Amino acid sequence: MSKNMPNLSSGPHKMTPSEAFVETLAANDVKDIFGIMGSAFMDAMDIFAPAGIRLIPVVHEQGAAHMADGYARVSGRHGVVIGQNGPGISNCVTAIAAAYWAHSPVVIITPETGTMGMGLGGFQEANQLPMFEEFTKYQGHVNNPKRMAEFTGRCFDRAMSEMGPTQLNIPRDYFYGEIEVEIPQPNRLDRGPGGETSLDAAAELLANAKFPVIISGGGVVMADGVEECKALAERLGAPVVNSYLHNDSFPASHPLWCGPLGYQGSKAAMKLISQADVVVALGSRLGPFGTLPQHGMDYWPKHAKIIQIDADNKMLGLVKKISVGICGDAKAAAIALSKRLEKKTLVADANKAERAKIIAAEKAAWEKELDAWTHEKDAFSLDMIEEQKKEKTPLGGEYLHPREVLRELEKAMPSDVMVSTDIGNINSVANSYLRFEKPRSFFAPMSFGNCGYALPTIMGAKTAAPNRPAIAYAGDGAWAMSMVEILTAVRHNIPVTAIVFHNRQWGAEKKNQVDFYNRRFVAGELESPSFAEIAKSMGAEGIVVDRLDQVGPALKQAIEMQMKEGKTCVIEIMCTRELGDPFRRDALSKPVRLLEKYQDYV
Numbered sequence: 001m002s003k004n005m006p007n008l009s010s011g012p013h014k015m016t017p018s019e020a021f022v023e024t025l026a027a028n029d030v031k032d033i034f035g036i037m038g039s040a041f042m043d044a045m046d047i048f049a050p051a052g053i054r055l056i057p058v059v060h061e062q063g064a065a066h067m068a069d070g071y072a073r074v075s076g077r078h079g080v081v082i083g084q085n086g087p088g089i090s091n092c093v094t095a096i097a098a099a100y101w102a103h104s105p106v107v108i109i110t111p112e113t114g115t116m117g118m119g120l121g122g123f124q125e126a127n128q129l130p131m132f133e134e135f136t137k138y139q140g141h142v143n144n145p146k147r148m149a150e151f152t153g154r155c156f157d158r159a160m161s162e163m164g165p166t167q168l169n170i171p172r173d174y175f176y177g178e179i180e181v182e183i184p185q186p187n188r189l190d191r192g193p194g195g196e197t198s199l200d201a202a203a204e205l206l207a208n209a210k211f212p213v214i215i216s217g218g219g220v221v222m223a224d225g226v227e228e229c230k231a232l233a234e235r236l237g238a239p240v241v242n243s244y245l246h247n248d249s250f251p252a253s254h255p256l257w258c259g260p261l262g263y264q265g266s267k268a269a270m271k272l273i274s275q276a277d278v279v280v281a282l283g284s285r286l287g288p289f290g291t292l293p294q295h296g297m298d299y300w301p302k303h304a305k306i307i308q309i310d311a312d313n314k315m316l317g318l319v320k321k322i323s324v325g326i327c328g329d330a331k332a333a334a335i336a337l338s339k340r341l342e343k344k345t346l347v348a349d350a351n352k353a354e355r356a357k358i359i360a361a362e363k364a365a366w367e368k369e370l371d372a373w374t375h376e377k378d379a380f381s382l383d384m385i386e387e388q389k390k391e392k393t394p395l396g397g398e399y400l401h402p403r404e405v406l407r408e409l410e411k412a413m414p415s416d417v418m419v420s421t422d423i424g425n426i427n428s429v430a431n432s433y434l435r436f437e438k439p440r441s442f443f444a445p446m447s448f449g450n451c452g453y454a455l456p457t458i459m460g461a462k463t464a465a466p467n468r469p470a471i472a473y474a475g476d477g478a479w480a481m482s483m484v485e486i487l488t489a490v491r492h493n494i495p496v497t498a499i500v501f502h503n504r505q506w507g508a509e510k511k512n513q514v515d516f517y518n519r520r521f522v523a524g525e526l527e528s529p530s531f532a533e534i535a536k537s538m539g540a541e542g543i544v545v546d547r548l549d550q551v552g553p554a555l556k557q558a559i560e561m562q563m564k565e566g567k568t569c570v571i572e573i574m575c576t577r578e579l580g581d582p583f584r585r586d587a588l589s590k591p592v593r594l595l596e597k598y599q600d601y602v
Contacts, residue, residue: 035055192332
């Protein structure tokens with residue numbers, strides 16, 4: 001409820017639909033909306049300020065939706081995005097898809113062509129509901145101005161209850177007129193631990209497990225259940241591995257933490273889970289890409305009993321065969337399992353000390369390997385290293401090995417840091433090096449894997465958590481898709497630090513051309529001017545790094561500028577063209593050519 005207003009939830013009151021819309025936003029504690037102003041919702045926008053709502057104007061609507069995603073993932077509350085009907089709304093589709101796979105409670109508000117013009121092919125007309133059908137948990141279409149508050153409130157409720165994006169579609173002429181309405185108050189669900197029978201069955205499996213392993217997934221973060229996951233792990237003496245791209249779901253300093261599974265993950269985590277006889281997938285859908293073989297290891301335990309816990313019953317047993325499925329909140333389920341195990345004698349207690357030694361040894365071996373793994377060792381990367389030894393960077397320095405850079409960045413990270421990573425070769429390798437102590441710290445585009453994600457997402461996170469250091473990782477290809485939002489960061493005082501790995505190529509796809517297409521390179525090269533200089537031209541700071549001993553100091557300098565001076569800084573790191581393991585080894589094979597003219601292309 002906005003200032004100087006009566007209690008609008010106490011009964012019907014006369015107001016305009018715009019007022020009903022804005023008051024429902026205020027009832028849901030909306031403080032920030034990301035988007036670009038437009039005539040389609042200008043009547044409502046005109047009263048955002050007196051309702052305590054700030055519209056943060058962006059450069060491109062895809063960036064706005066990514067900012068809403070980052071805002072939601074850090075705060076645990078709604079992220080809100082809005083735009084002009086037609087092209088402004090269609091620009092958001094990619095980012096809403098990323099939010100969908102991250103289970104972010106983003107509400108996208110889509111003003112639509114007026115009702116009297118629909119179907120006539122008017123200016124900026126589009127059928128906006130089908131665009132988002134696949135990537136939203138609920139779509140509310142205001143079919144009468146009198147129902148404005150009802151549908152608005154329902155979209156906010158469903159985004160939280162379903163943990164995913166919802167769409168509020170409003171014909172632009174429905175903001176006007178006079179209605180009588182009561183503003184609905186937020187309706188939030190209290191989630192439970194799951195069914196008693198399934199919890200009892202899971203506890204019995206765990207009591208008899210010899211080598212239990214816990215996968216701590218995104219559901220642990222969303223449920224604020226890290227402490228409860230820790231308690232369960234300590235009772236079992238179980239190693240804890242992070243699910244893919246959820247490196248913040250368990251504290252890296254804990255002795256039972258073993259690192260992430262999935263692409264470019266931790267060998268220690270993979271070796272340990274391969275020994276499991278019982279696996280607890282806590283708050284994880286066990287996505288297929290996050291459990292693929294990696295580092296030459298098909299590590300998924302083929303004969304282990306799997307206990308899967310997910311708030312969405314449709315995820316249970318969808319990807320992996322399970323022994324027990326629990327439809328429940330990750331935090332509540334961890335508490336319920338810990339209580340059941342309090343009074344039980346566990347088989348795993350007999351070898352708890354021995355298992356702790358195995359965990360410590362595997363972690364130490366992996367850290368030693370990472371320390372020594374200074375560059376990629378495949379034939380192509382070695383060729384590139386030799387070639388670039390002959391070159392100097394534009395500043396006269398050396399092209400740096402990405403793994404060495406990532407290790408130095410890891411060492412220089414602030415303890416309270418938030419990091420977003422784009423998609424791409426070096427960013428994926430970073431999965432081995434990013435460690436966190438608290439949840440709601442790590443953001444990636446998840447299964448959608450879109451470029452241009454990292455910068456706007458970390459800006460949304462910074463808006464929600466202005467007192468935390470915020471860092472974005474991006475390769476030069478992905479960076480070029482989103483770097484215009486540096487203007488938004490400077491214009492609206494959202495200071496962040498961006499690290500751009502400048503290796504002049506689309507590395508992830510180029511690796512496929514190396515491994516499968518006999519180094520026939522098509523459309524993979526990227527020659528660009530200095531991104532640090534471009535950042536300076538937009539009013540930010542820029543630092544070029546081309547010596548290894550500059551990496552840590554540059555990050556610390558940029559973070560100091562961010563936190564003490566409120567400045568955005570782009571760190572441009574000049575990297576070699578060496579390449580990590582390919583993304584899609586599971587989806588590619590050596591080519592077959594049937595036409596004679598293509599016979600040499602095998």
